[in-house]
Amino acid sequence: MMRFAVRMDVDLPRDLDPAVVQDTLAREKAYSQQLQRNGEWVHIWRIVGAYSNLSVFEVESNDRLHEILWNLPLFPYMTIEVTPLAVHPSDIHPPQ
Ligand SMILES: O=C(O)C[C@H]1C=CC(=O)O1
Numbered sequence: 001m002m003r004f005a006v007r008m009d010v011d012l013p014r015d016l017d018p019a020v021v022q023d024t025l026a027r028e029k030a031y032s033q034q035l036q037r038n039g040e041w042v043h044i045w046r047i048v049g050a051y052s053n054l055s056v057f058e059v060e061s062n063d064r065l066h067e068i069l070w071n072l073p074l075f076p077y078m079t080i081e082v083t084p085l086a087v088h089p090s091d092i093h094p095p096q
Pocket of ligand 1: 029053074
């Protein structure tokens with residue numbers, strides 16, 4: 001398994017139809033929660049003071065992470081930064 005920290009910054013256009021915004025946010029929540037249930041989206045944290053999140057993904061490949069991110073309903077309105085992670089040698093709770 002490969003682990004990644006992903007920062008997502010959301011920037012919704014101010015003139016976007018409110019019905020489209022509502023539908024997109026509902027689909028984004030369902031999509032995110034499904035991936036959390038299946039174990040690929042391990043953590044999601046709000047970044048204080050920003051319409052942004054910091055998430056950790058555990059996936060089988062770069063291609064799988066790309067597929068997940070590409071299919072985010074909010075993808076057209078996001079800037080995404082991906083950081084690959086390795087286990088730290090000082091971690092007293094290293095992942096299995
Ligand atoms: O609110 C966000 O950070 C954007 C997005 C990521 C997951 C989700 O449900 O919404």
